[in-house]
Amino acid sequence: MRTAVELSWRLLRGGGRRSMVGSLLTLAAVAVSTGLLLFAVGANHAFLQRAHADAWRHPGDSVANPTAIEALSTDYVQGEPVTIIDLAALNGDAPVPPGMSRFPEPGEVWTSPALAHLMKDLPADQLAKRFPSPSGTLGRDALVHPGELVAVIGRTAGDPATTARRDVVEHLGATGGPSRIDRFETDASWSADVYLLLAGLASVLMVVPLLVFGGAAARLTVARRDSRLAALRLVGATPGQVVAITTAEAVLTAAAGALAGLVLYAASVPLLTHITIAGGGWFAGDLWPGPPLLAGVLAAVPLLVGASAVIGLRRVVVSPLGVARRETPPGMRAVRILALAAVVIAFGVAGGGLIDMGRAGMIVLMVFLVLAFLAINFAGPWVVALIGRLTAATARRPARLLAGRRLVDDPRSAWRTVAGVALTGFVAGFLALLNAGPSSGGPPDELRVAVPYERSAAVAGQAEKRLAGIDANVSVKRTETRDDPLDADGPVTTTGVVTVTAPGGTAAVDRARTALTGLVPGKVVTTGADEDVTGDRLLADLRTGALTVLVVSFLIAITSAGITSASAVLDRRQAYAMLRLAGTPLSVLDRARRQETLIPLVVMGGGSLLTGLFFGLPFAQGFGFSGLIGLAAFVVLGFGGILGAGALSRPLLRSVTADPAPRPD
Incomplete structure (x- = not known):
């Protein structure tokens, strides 16, 4: 193993400038994945600490x-x-x-x-x-x-x-x-328990795309690495040696990326403490996972990247000559799309009853969300290959034909470029229907306290004495409430609601509150708005959480698009050079490169958005302004991110085609 590590280190250092750029892209992808994964783990840890602080x-x-x-x-x-x-x-x-x-x-x-x-x-x-x-x-x-x-x-x-x-x-x-x-x-209260469950749901919506992105990071510059390893196999390297070299190279790069992600998260913690949830920000210490969790994340990321890199070596180990000759791998089977259809149908059958299942329903929902993410990611390459065949068959211009042929030739690579945005479409669709406006409450200057009706007159008299010198009016309203709303002939409780109207704004209301403190032991005088604070705050936190998840998802998606787009140019530099040598204009190559990402994005992004809407239907609170903003953000940021990624990698395309003379790798 020591020899494999030394050889991997030499290959990383001696691979040339373009090889180093590819390794740096992988490092950057792993750093972003690690930083955001630490954010998801840290957020759950923080909510757990809050639950402990609230329980007593x-x-x-x-x-x-x-x-x-x-x-x-x-x-x-x-x-x-x-x-x-x-x-x-x-x-x-x-x-x-x-x-x-x-x-x-x-x-x-x-x-x-x-x-x-x-x-x-x-x-x-x-x-x-x-x-x-x-x-x-x-x-x-x-x-x-x-x-x-x-x-x-x-x-x-x-x-x-x-x-x-x-x-x-x-x-x-x-x-x-x-x-x-x-x-x-020591057990979490109802409200803390709700936040813990919502934090778990948000983590699923963030972590699964992160893991997909982290696995894709191991496959960046896959063509360059496969060709090099295939050459080693052809000159006598054993499969075990190839696996060891690949694992060592991936783990070395991922370990450096994980440490960079730790630094990135540490720099972000002071900003994260200002995110307001449940009425306040965060203690910085709560956002740091405990040492075991922190060590687990830093160890798991390189292992994930190494495992993903090894999984991608099957073609190299089994058929190195086919890789060296750049033979197109066998097509994928339609079972990929059937898996996605099975998950959607199963959710359609079971989704309607999840709300009534309470905590168990939330856990089942999380399982369905994970399965949906994995199914979309599993079906993505097959759909991209199908899109490529249709694009090539209907092409009327060279750029469209090249884009279609590239999609057919390497659908997995094309899917990696748009996977982040497509998965974000699922998140945006799921969250779009989870909207509800704040409660209307009651008059903000009307304080009230309920007592048995026979005591209401005495309580009202005491209130008037306490409010002497304060501009306030005291009244009593009689109400009758049936003990069992379903029993029309059941007993009725008569209550007197002592109401204090204190005009003059918040200061006047607070003066009245202070004067009435202890008026009725065990009770606090409140306004209608006070009684809605907890529910309104939960709704506001749902919107804040949804926005946070969307922001993180878009960050994952756009970073993934940018890094994989640049990596794809490096992977295909020899093909681009050959096309330039054959006389293909650079503008045609650039248009083909853009179309091979935008076309799958329209289909898969729209499809995942509709899937997310379908999964959100059982929990729909209404389609409001914030839901419209979420969908609009997906369209604008999704397409803008892809276009931006294409613009950033255009100089790299120009660089790799500047000297079209073929050279050995």
Whole structure:
């Protein structure tokens, strides 16, 4: 193996300028793949860290031998949620909350840095008077993101804040308890679990094209390498030696590319921390996968590239003479397109019931997405070969004929150039229908709290006293709610909704909130917009995530198109030189090169876009403006990226045909 590594290193160094350009293209492709793969892995790690930081504040079920009482509420300031955790110790064994050095004493409040800063910036009657004087600052382990507003308040066991039941909206993660606990929860809450599942879905949409791109990176300059290795086989090298040389060359290049990708990701982390998800940015440390994951990615990328390079050696090992004589390989079978059809049909049968399956449905969806990506990639070369035959048969100009013949001769290489954009079309189609606008909410200056109707008049009177000196109107509205909406004759609960209208904008509303703090133990006065914050934020995060996935996909696609386009010119430099020597104008060669990418792109890009739309139908929320933007971005950036890649490789085409005299490789 040592000899193979030394020979591979000499071949890399001594292959000449054009050989070095090909190796650098492979290195660049691997670097981009590694950087984006680290981003996908780092994002999942960050969401998992957020889930851990969020879990402790959600009270679990009460236990037989409790040591503390925990309750969760959500208040609001300037329209932003403030998470409030009320804690009361039952004995000296109360667990220490994450991010704190000790259990809080009654009357103490520990605040997040962002909340402490906001309490100093705003007038006291808008925020600070809602809490006791701060006694400490919450550490990193207690916070989901750097800008989160959190307060932990120490109470006594008999305090109304630790005995009154909260509103039953725990499925949104806004309230919970009070519960008698002996430890803090470690399982992800409902909202954190949703984000973990969505992060997994986004990873599938990014990672599978990345792996396809990484595998294609190993096959860059494949014609040059196959010819050289075929020559080694013909002069006596064994198949094992050829495999060892190829593996060593690919792994050496990929290892350098993986390290470059690590540097690229490290430089991007400060920018990634500003992407807002779930109300805030990210801790930089969360975006770094743990050492085992990081080492796994850096080791897996060279192994993937090496394995892909070895898989492509079958022709060299079996028939080196055929490679040396540049014989056209056997055509591909139609089973490739049948595999794609089978995946689409299977999803059509099962896709409609995935929403009702919950977590299991999300996992099945991820499996279907992976299969769809792989099926499109598997069917791509066959479709390209078919397109090539039709193009050649209908050609009326030399450029079109050359393009068709090139597609028929090497459909795999042509597919690698457009694969990234085609797979991005699938992503754009899938995400286009996942759109929904924000909730309408209620009047932004109308605060309300629901109480039993017999208590509503007393609560309204207390509210008027607290609001003395503040421009606000208090009223009570009687509502009747059937306990079981499906039972027309079932019991009815009568509720009094105490409504406070505080005109004057956000500041006036926050002053009213502060004055009404603790009006009804266990309840917080809220506006209709407050109650929609969690749902609207999730919808906004879905749009942000979709945009991020599209941006990453386009980056993969355009980088792939640029690198493979340049690599294809290097692979075919001898054929281009021969055509120039035969008198073919450079402009004809350039038009043929562009057409052999644009024609498959129109067919495969459109087909993958329609496939993505079909896969998104069961989860459609409506086709809105953002969905239209996604589709328009696919068309503009997809075709623009291919045209840009062609423009960048035009000087390389001119260079390889500048001296058309044939020379040995």
